[in-house]
Amino acid sequence: MSDAIPMPGGRNRFGSNSGQPLTRRDGVLKVTGAATFAADNHPDRLLHAVTAGATVSRGRVTFLDVEAAKAHPGVVAVITPENRPPLAMDPDEKPTRFSFRTEVLQDDTVRYAGQPIALVVAETLEAATEGARLLSPRYEEEPARHGFDAVDTYEPEAVGVGAPAKVGKGDVEAGLAAATRRVEVRYETPGQYHNAMEPHAIVAEWDGDRVTLDTPNQALVMSTGAFAAWFGIPAENVTIRSPFLGGGFGSKAIIFGGQVLAILAARMLQRPVKLALRRDQMYGPVGHRGATRQEMRLGIDDEGRLTALDHLTTSATSSFEEFLEPASNASLNTYATPALLARHKAVRWDIGTPGPMRAPGEASGSAVLESAMDEAAFAAGLDPLEFRLRNYAETDPASGKRFSAKALRECYADGAKRFGWAGRPLAPGQMRDETGRLVGWGMGTALFHAPMFQAEAKATLRADGTALVETAGADMGQGAWTALHQIAADGLGLAISMVEFHSGHSGLPDGGIAGGSGHTATAGSALHAAGTDAIAKLSELAVGDERSPLFGAGNVGVEARDGRLYRADDPERSESYAEILARAGLSEIGGAGQGARDPASAEERAMFSHGAVFAEVKVDPDLGQIKVSRLVGAFAAGRIINPRLASSQLYGGMIWGLGFALEEQAVHDRRSGRIMNANIAEYHVPVNADVPEMDVILVPEDDPYVNPLGIKGVGEIGITGTVGAIANAVWHATGIRARRFPIGIADMLTRPQAA
Amino acid sequence: MNLFEYVRPASVAEAIAAAGEPNSAYLGAGTNLLDLMKGGALTPARLVDLTHLPDLGSIETLPDGSTRIGALVKNAALAHDTDFAKRFPVVAEALLSGASAQLRNAATVGGNLMQRTRCPYFTDTASACNKRQPGSGCDAIGGENRSHAVLGWSENCIAVHPSDFCVALTALGAIVEIEGTTGRREVPITEFFLLPGDTPEKETVLEAGEMIVAVRLPAEAAKLAANQRYLKVRERTSYAFALASAAAALTIENGAITEARLALGGVAPKPWRASEAEAALVGKAPGKEAFAAAAEAAFAEAKPSGDNAYKIELGKRVVARVLAMAAAGTPERMPALPASAFAPLPEGVVNV
Structure with missing residues (x-):
């Protein structure tokens, strides 16, 4: 078990760790198998649980x-509802804002296929698995409710995590009436599943009324409180170790019933218990991206400017809980229009509750917005990029606020140039490659919120001149630990090799949630502030001490750089951190910091990352098989801490967009509602051969309002824009608008075979 | 998975004796069997592990010019055997279009023939499936059946055989060598697999205890090496089962097709030899017209078994394309994306 990354021996550029393309600090541990994931823990006397x-x-x-x-x-x-020991909390209670109603064997009802109905605990995984199979359940079955046309809709109060279900401005009907052209289209997106490479797992071990949990988690400190509530113990009695996550994508931010049951079994049997989900068990109990039906109405005037935009999403949720894909809200902040409406309806199906999945709302919503914008561009007789430029939002369309920074024009320009967009024919079906395959080009705008949450951090300067920094952050593979380490080192004015970084443990200061593309900004700000605080204390020692060369520098100030404090007005006068501490007789000096959005900035400015994605696809004209042959994304996301890792995140997001556009879907049996492809052989995500030549451009952007460090986020924006860009490229190649994702071969066969 | 007895025989005779017991299964690499056992779709009481048997792992050319492939030869080893791939390129191409590199490194020739359908209603123990539980019904009918059969299906089963390798073997007229308690017999691969009819649980001619010891490709099949291809259309570029595939081999002399071999995958309960299409090609000049006619002939009897009418149109287009590819000649090097619609194509193959 390792929750500390060894101090790296790498070089760093003088005075600045941020901005350097360091390789991830946990890379060697991962490729050598030394990284300990939750299910790798085997405490003595371990029992295995299977639902x-x-x-x-x-x-x-x-x-x-x-x-x-x-x-x-x-x-x-x-363990069944008959004999399950009591829990301290009603399963309908919600201890945190990220708590969902879940199944903890509270009764005999079945609310979706795959719902846990018993927990079998055994000496081996194999015995527990077979024990679970031998239960051979019988049911009193009721007809499954599934399908947008089969179930009545209702008006929800909120969508996503507390977002309004209906937002608007202006008079949409009047705007549409005044339009010279209208585009009214309906699209559908299917249920999609996170399918993190590491299945959810937990190892629970009690010691009296304290419990230690090895479980991958995107929100460590918040989750201690949530787990504690189930067992009626103080949050500090819960320790979560989550040093490594094999992907989270939103599904490891929320506690699911199986985790609670494993902890309960460990307490009941007074032995450590491990529960590790099989792949098929991840289709239902641990969230998914809910299916949507989206209806868009766009009005355009003679100049190709929007007169109105109406985005209505019907989102599917479970029968017992509500998480509604806030897809329409993707239309709120991208294009200028005098009349704007983003609204939602909901349907309840007999499925597991959806949840946040990488770019919740924005992924599904921008897929449709960008497709509809493409349809509108063609209706207006305009190049899709020119059409978007004519509808460029100088201020936030929904709130009217100024943007904190918006380098979207540069993204369009740089992306289009790199892609070679100029000269694209307006009409579809015009381009062929050398062997006769249909070629199409499409583009989409990418946009994602730049939020901050709350985080805390500690920094400790030590007598030997090194430092320790601590925050309970989560690295899901995105490279957070590396980027946060870089920021922390800069906060301390030290080379990264001098700084030890601890994270991934709930006993550390609250690092907030790794989600919403806000982790680096939030935890990074806290770490930087903690370093600054420690340096300030160190400076006080030095400038107040006659024996220091910095004595009396209080007014002009000092600068921390490369392990030394320098007089700001005289770089010849300096002293090392170690010397200052030694003279003061201190073994260490500590600082603390917090990361959160400045409320005044938040009130004044709309804050987003932006981007533009350009796609080329090739379609076999006879066989209908589609291949994305090029993807270029240009993104402006404030200060980039680590260009290598940021690019990697953006590549990953764009590849996910490729999967959304062409591959991913849960196939439900129309009669039983059950998912028939709950495995990664038949639930397709992109394989290496699907991934084309890709280009990510990091467009420079200075955003002084998001936070003092100017950091936004890059975790989710790569998906947005990409789905639409690919769908639009497929249309441009073939003239076919599938309007139902994923777009597949059967859609393409509607095109008659050429003679 | 269920508890089972594990037997590791030292000889083929011991294996056959062990597997003669009821509810026994042979274990090759287990790339399919073990998955099905983990999911509870199959619950054999006894596994007879063949992987330690001697003498089943070689590729030999016999005195009559035929090639004999031992049942335990790995898919990857066969596909990458230079001599074999030169003589039977369509087989190598089909093999390399299946599964993933890791699976091909493990999976065996005999196991490939014995792999089970990917029909989700077969895999899922909560569904009715006449294959898994005879007489229980078929939930694929009326269910999610976009990838199911359009040829050879019955009211009892609409599942497709998933193999690529077997499609190429079927086109080339491979012989399956079988050993059982009563001795050795040989069955042409076209007769080895059975159509579902009223007994979809019975997928091959193998009787209890019988095992595949080798697959043989006749000498005349090697004569077709200059013009043979496999084409597989799937929902992603790699690592997916075929929606429709076809293996074609042609002999072209003096501007006319003198011999044609064509087999289809992903469209029928067994690898489907398209004999009518073959007959329609003989004597014709290779070209769009002949290939389109062959495609029509290949699917003349096809009918949708559900939401899969598109597969008939797709299947015809695959046939026309694979014939054009075969006519253009076997490529000198295996394409980086074997059997893919996105491998480099000779000019004139795509309809423009």
């Missing part, structure tokens, strides 16, 4: 063959 999942979508469990399961060699306990 049995419902095989109907709706009804009641009437029988479980508990005797057969118990009789299986190695099975230690079978």
